[in-house]
Structures are given as structure tokens and as C-alpha cells.
Amino acid sequence: MLSLRLPIPSESVLASVMQRPPRFLNARNQTHLFCSPTLSEPKALQSSTPQATAADVVTREEEEELNDGTTPPEEELPEGLRRELMPKHVAVIMDGNGRWARQRGLPPGAGHRAGVESLKALVELCWRWEIRVLTVFAFSYDNWIRPKVEVEFLMSLFENVIQSELDKFAREGIRISVIGDWSRLPESLQALIRDAEEKTRKHSRLQLIVAVSYSGKYDVVQACKSIANKVKDGIVQVDDIDEGLIEQELETNCTEFPYPDLLIRTSGELRVSNFLLWQLAYTELFFAPDLWPDFGKDEFVEALVSFQERQRRYGGRK
Amino acid sequence: MEKIGGGRTSELFGGFVTFLRKCLFKVISVGPIPNHIAFIMDGNRRYAKKKNSATVTGHRAGYSSLMSLLTYCYELGVTYVTVYAFSIDNFRRSPDEVKYLMDLMLEKIEGLLKQGNIINQYGIKVHFIGNLKLLSEPVRLAAEKAMKATANNKKAVLLVCVAYTSYDEIVHAVQDSCKSKRKEIQMLPGSLVRRGASEGFREHEKINDLAIHDIQESCKDRLHGSEARHLLEGSFENSSADVATKTPNGLIEEVEGCEMQRKVPSIELADVEEHMYMAVAPDPDILIRSSGETRLSNFLLWQTTTCPLYSPAALWPELGLWHLVWAVLNFQRSYRYLETKRKKMRED
Numbered sequence: 001m002l003s004l005r006l007p008i009p010s011e012s013v014l015a016s017v018m019q020r021p022p023r024f025l026n027a028r029n030q031t032h033l034f035c036s037p038t039l040s041e042p043k044a045l046q047s048s049t050p051q052a053t054a055a056d057v058v059t060r061e062e063e064e065e066l067n068d069g070t071t072p073p074e075e076e077l078p079e080g081l082r083r084e085l086m087p088k089h090v091a092v093i094m095d096g097n098g099r100w101a102r103q104r105g106l107p108p109g110a111g112h113r114a115g116v117e118s119l120k121a122l123v124e125l126c127w128r129w130e131i132r133v134l135t136v137f138a139f140s141y142d143n144w145i146r147p148k149v150e151v152e153f154l155m156s157l158f159e160n161v162i163q164s165e166l167d168k169f170a171r172e173g174i175r176i177s178v179i180g181d182w183s184r185l186p187e188s189l190q191a192l193i194r195d196a197e198e199k200t201r202k203h204s205r206l207q208l209i210v211a212v213s214y215s216g217k218y219d220v221v222q223a224c225k226s227i228a229n230k231v232k233d234g235i236v237q238v239d240d241i242d243e244g245l246i247e248q249e250l251e252t253n254c255t256e257f258p259y260p261d262l263l264i265r266t267s268g269e270l271r272v273s274n275f276l277l278w279q280l281a282y283t284e285l286f287f288a289p290d291l292w293p294d295f296g297k298d299e300f301v302e303a304l305v306s307f308q309e310r311q312r313r314y315g316g317r318k
Numbered sequence: 319m320e321k322i323g324g325g326r327t328s329e330l331f332g333g334f335v336t337f338l339r340k341c342l343f344k345v346i347s348v349g350p351i352p353n354h355i356a357f358i359m360d361g362n363r364r365y366a367k368k369k370n371s372a373t374v375t376g377h378r379a380g381y382s383s384l385m386s387l388l389t390y391c392y393e394l395g396v397t398y399v400t401v402y403a404f405s406i407d408n409f410r411r412s413p414d415e416v417k418y419l420m421d422l423m424l425e426k427i428e429g430l431l432k433q434g435n436i437i438n439q440y441g442i443k444v445h446f447i448g449n450l451k452l453l454s455e456p457v458r459l460a461a462e463k464a465m466k467a468t469a470n471n472k473k474a475v476l477l478v479c480v481a482y483t484s485y486d487e488i489v490h491a492v493q494d495s496c497k498s499k500r501k502e503i504q505m506l507p508g509s510l511v512r513r514g515a516s517e518g519f520r521e522h523e524k525i526n527d528l529a530i531h532d533i534q535e536s537c538k539d540r541l542h543g544s545e546a547r548h549l550l551e552g553s554f555e556n557s558s559a560d561v562a563t564k565t566p567n568g569l570i571e572e573v574e575g576c577e578m579q580r581k582v583p584s585i586e587l588a589d590v591e592e593h594m595y596m597a598v599a600p601d602p603d604i605l606i607r608s609s610g611e612t613r614l615s616n617f618l619l620w621q622t623t624t625c626p627l628y629s630p631a632a633l634w635p636e637l638g639l640w641h642l643v644w645a646v647l648n649f650q651r652s653y654r655y656l657e658t659k660r661k662k663m664r665e666d
Contacts, residue, residue, distance in 0.1 A: 216623055221587050224492050231496055238496045243485045246492075269652075274623040281484060281616040285627065315407020315615065 075128050078301045085308040087261035089133040090126065091283070093275055094119065096267030096291030103291075109153050114293035116161055125300055126206055127172055133207045133257050137275045141181060141215040158212065159189050162196050169196075173205030179251035180214030207255050214251075216277025223249035223278075252279055259283065262307045264300075266292045284310050339639065343394045346643065349650040352603035354398035355391055355642075356625075358617055359384065361609030361633030368633070373415065377422055379635035385436060390642050392440040392474050398599045400477040402617045406452065406486055420454055423480065427460040431467050441473030447595045448482030449490065477599055484619035491593040499589065596621055604649050606641070608634040626652060 077083055094115055101111030119136060126134045139154060162176070169176055178193045185193075226249040230236040236245065252258035260276065260283045268289040272280060286303045288295060359380055366376030384401065391399050403423070409416060430437050430444065437444065446461040453461070461480070591597060601621040607613075610631035614622070626649060630641045 217620070220488065220620075221590070224590060227492065228496060238493055238500075241493050241496070242489055246485075246489065270626045270628065270648075271624055272622065272627070277619050277623060278485070278488070280614060281619055283613060285612040285614075287612070310611070314410075315405045316410040 077129060078297075080305045081129075081301065082308060086129060086131060086304070087307055088131065089135065089255075089257040089260045089262075090131055091135040091137070091260035091263045091276060091280075092122065093137045093263070093265040093273065094292040095265060095269055097293060099267065100291040100293045108150055109157075111293060112154060112157055116157065118293050118295055120165070121296060122300060123174070123206070123208060125297060127174065131206065133209060133255050133260075135209040135211060135252075135260060135276070137211045137214070137273075139180070139212045139214070140274060141213055141218060142274065144184065144213070155186050155189055159186075159192055162192050166196055166199065169200050169203065169208075173203045175200045175203035175207045177207060177209045177254045178212055179209060179219070179254070180212045181218060182213065184213050209252070209255065211275065215274045216272075216280075217274060219251050219276075220246070220278055222251070246278065250278060252276070262286060262303065264288055264295075264303050266290055266295045282312070282314055284312070339390070340393065342643070346646060346650075347395060349647075350653045351395045352646060352649050353396065354400065354600055354602045354604075355396050355645075356400040356402075356602040356605045356618055356622070357384075357387070358402045358605070358607035358615065359634045360607055360611055362635060364609065365633040365635045374418060376635065377419065381422070381426060383635045383637055386639075387637065387642060388436055388476065390639055392436070392442070394642075394646070396474075398475045398477065398602075400447070400479065400596075400599065400602060400618070402479045402482070402615075404448075404480045404482070405616060406449065406481055406483045407616065409452070409481075420457055424457050424460055427457070427464050430464055437468060437471070437476070441471045442468065443471040443475045444468045445475065445477045445598055447477050447479045447598075449486050450481060452481040475599060477596070479617070482595070483616040484614075485616055487595050488590075488620060490595070491590045494593040495589040498593070594620065601625065604628065604645050606630070606637075606645055608632055608637045608641075624656075 077086075097111035097115040098108050099111075100114060101108050104110070123134060138158070143154075144151065168174070176196050178197065182190050182193070223246050227236065227241055227245055231238055231241075247253070247258065250258065259279045259281070263272075263276070263280060263283045264286045265272075266288045268287065270287050272285075276283075284307050286306055288299055288303060290299050362376035362380040363373050364376070365379060366373050369375065388399060404419060408419070429435065436442065444464050446465060450458050450461060457480075596618065602618065602625050605614075605618065605622050605625050605627045607627070607629045610629055612627070612629040614627075628645045628648065630637065630644075632638075632641060
């Protein structure tokens, strides 16, 4: 074997890789570099974290003013789950409504309505088990090609659900955020979303991020567009473009925990389908065979148990 | 005499196994064959532990596994194979392990070019994908030499990701696009830049300015696939004013004077994609990660948005022919559905 002289020892390489200290002590640094099974972020770092540019990010100073909703006593988790290993951010691709309806000889609308009930149940579970962020892929940018009737149905379903659930969100301290290309949504839905986001902006018990007309690539592209504009305006130099800057510009900058710990996709399909591209770099993926309307508490517990058994190394060694 | 006989027997047996394998591949080839398969080679160390051996044994076994799988892929007719050999995150491992891996990489890269190797046998062009500046100089030089030596091979392609993460790839692509557009703008006649600025880019008066424009145009072809172009064109049916108000996030304020806009270079999504390290290959059709871990670990995030992901429990040195066959059969099963969907998008 040839003897190898490494001009760059690994520590220096690591230093050079990390030479630009992250502009923001972001969620990735907090949860990924420290490989902690507890997934807890150092509290001291949080208070000095510079805030993202989006107005919606909650600062620690505002916490006392926040409405964290009714706080029931700490709930006993189902058997097999450990509280310290619960994910902070769960993402879900809610796939299978159409197939569920077809299997029962029902129109697609029935499948979507059943899907909404599943979603409500999941939101309730996340709220009870103190998961901080739940992101759901409600409508992909690619879904616009579906039949017009189905798309219109879905848009009106979104409106109805937001209207009917807004009071509950207020009571329970749930914050709603919507990511995606809003410009294609009906005006009435856009107004409703804006209103709902504003009304729940200070809630902190659980953040529900709904991806509508969203695609992961679109998110990265619009982040790059923002960065290019900053380069144009002289705010940022080209050489300063780094991972932290891109993360800051992604639509998920509306939350303290932009990177999902666990992604669940239902219906047995084994792909990500353009959901959260950048944010899924280190996310544990769980592919559930059940169709979305059939995905309930037991199935969610199964996904969480699988998640808690995994060893997350982020490229290093345990 | 017996030894010679024994050697001959095993040679014959090996030949028979190869013949059977090729027959199997012929049968599978009745259905669609993936053009590009990507592998995350995970589990070498756990394999060594399982065998009560040193870590180095695991990595060497992993290399053998890689050579076997490459043989199977290229025999099957797969054109592109990408492997995740070393992540930027892996530099965080112990210095001893990193040094060992760099040594192993150097040894194997030099071995690639030796006669009789699979590279020559299948006419494989090799690309080393990643931030090669992070590698030690001997490894980087060996990689560049291997790329140069195989540059004229045309039958198949092997992409080895070293010192790679998707984050690094995307950041690098954005930076390079910005720099490249800036050079283009600097080379333009001043009058053209000024005219373009006044008619379409009133904000962008400095020569070094960059402008992202027409994300809509680039989005049509790249973001959502060329199939989505028809969708987007259909939805913006009226005047350019309508187009301006409906574009994502209100990116484009004016479409008027777009002819002049097009002459002033601006960053488009296509430019970012062009500067990706992986621009030398189409997107993978299948991603296989060994050892049962179901995560992407910052590998090909951009390129695998619609790609089926398989995570067999077998550790990398244990991954073999049947895992590959199973993955290809699953690919064939979902291929029809995906093709129907793509066809529908094109028709719409």
C-alpha cells in the first residue's frame, strides 16, 4: 500500500468545510451536528440565534406573550414510545385518498373528505404528544393537472376546513402556516389563509404547516432568486452564498424547526414526489402501506416506534 | 491433477452461473430497464463487526460488492451508475478512518485503470462528483487522471460521489451561475445593457447586477418537467399583463420588452442545473440504500424528487444480484403508472 501524506488532516478539512461559521445557528446545526438522540437543541444557543427574515419566526422574547393554548397534564405516551426520542417535526405525504374512494366505489371527493378526518386526528395526536411541527403535503404543484372538478373540490374543501377549524386552533394554541405558490389559489382561499395565519401567528403549542401548490424544487429556486436579488442589491457577495443563506430563504423559514425529523408517506409509494427537497437531507423516511384515510393512531405509533429505533449518525460515527 | 481438475470445475461452474445470469437479464429486459441507478453504499463497518473483523475488512468487502454490482448493472444494460462513496459529513469521522478511506480510494482509483478491469471491459467513462478540492492532493490528482483516461469511453458511465453533499452541490451551482452570468453581462456592449436595463430591468443598472427573471419560463421546463410546460402555458391564456400578475411570488413585474430582456443575461433555473456536478447524467430512475436505513443523507436531493427509493436490510457487502433484480422488477411495476402520469401531463 502506498503511504499517504495527507496535506490536509481531517480536522482541518472539517474546519475548512465549516470555515464560514453558520450565519444562523439553524435547526440543522442544532439537531444534526450534535447527533443527540434526544434531539434537544441547546437552549443557550437559541437565545442568541439571529432571526430569519420572515416576519413569522417566533422569538424567545415573545414567548411569554404567546398563546400556547390549553395545557393539559402531560399525556402518557403509548407503549413502546419514549418521550425523549419523540421527533420535533413530523412531515406527512397524505397519499391514497383517490384509491381509498375507488376501492369503495365512491367518488374521489369522498376519499378527500375521509382524508381530512385522518388529518384532524393526526393533528390532535401531535398536539397531545407535544410534537412541535407537523407539515403536511396537501396539494403538490404537480396536482394542478388533475381534473378541474377535483381541483375545485379540493380548493373548496381547504376553505371549509380552515374556516371550521380556526376556532379550535385558537383554543388549542395551534399555529397554521401555508407554504407553496399561493398565486394559483382562488382569491377567497388566499384571503382566508392570510387571515388564519395572522390570527394564529403567536400560537406556539403546535405549528401546522400545510404545503399547497408546493414543490421542493420551486422552494429552492425561489430561495435562490431571493439570494440573487440580495447579490444584485449588494447586500450579499456571491462568495458568501452558503447553506445557511439558502436555508434562511426557504419557505420553511416560518418555523423554528424547518427540517423534519420524520417523513411519513402513506399508500405504499416509495418516493418523495418533490416534497421538501432541501429540508429532507437527514430526515428519516417511513413508507406506510396504508392509504391515507386508513392511517390512524396505531399506524402513527408504528411510524414513531420505527423512528425511535433508528440511529441517526449524520455521516459521522456513533 | 486433482487441483487442476478442481480449478477447471470451478471455472466451468463460474461460467455456467454467468450464463444463467445473462439469461435472467434477457428475461428481465423484456420490460423497461432503468437508465440510471444510484447506490448509497452503507453498512461496511457493521458488516465487519458482524464478522468479528476489523473495519478495514468491511470496507474491502464493500469494494468487492461494488465491483460485482457494477458488473450486474452494466450486463443488464444500465447506462449510468452513481455511488455515494464519501460524504463531506464523513470527514467528521475519526482521522484514522478518514485516512484509511482516502488510502483505499487512492488504491482503487489507480486500480480502475489497470488492464482487465471492469472499466475497460464495459467501456465505462468515470466521473468523480463532488467538491474535489476537499480531497487530499494525491487522491484528487488520481481522480482527475482517471477521468481524463476514461473520457473517450462511450458505452456506460460511472459516477463516484466523493466529498459530496447535495447542499454543497446546490450552493456551488448557485455561486457558479451568478459568476458566469456576471461575466456574460460584463462582456456585453454597454449600450445593449443600458437598453435592456431601461426596458426590462429598470432596477438593474450596474454592470455587475444580476437579475433573476422569467423564473416562470425556466420553471416550465425544469422545475416540474417539460410536461408541466403545457399546463403552465394553458393556465396563462391571456395577455402578458395577466402573465405578469400570475407568476410565482410575483417574480416578474413586466413581461413587456421581454425580447430585450432575453438578450440581457439573467440567471434561470436551467443555469443552476447546468452548473450542478451531476449535470453530466440524467436523474436516477432508482435509488438503492443498503443496510436498511431509510434516509437520503444529503445525497442527490435535487435529482431524486420523483425517484423510487429502496432500502433493503442487507448491509452493503451483502447486497447482491437478487436485491438488484428485485429493485428493477419493482421499477418495472411502477414504470407503467409513472409513464401514464407523464403522458397525461404531456397531453394536458
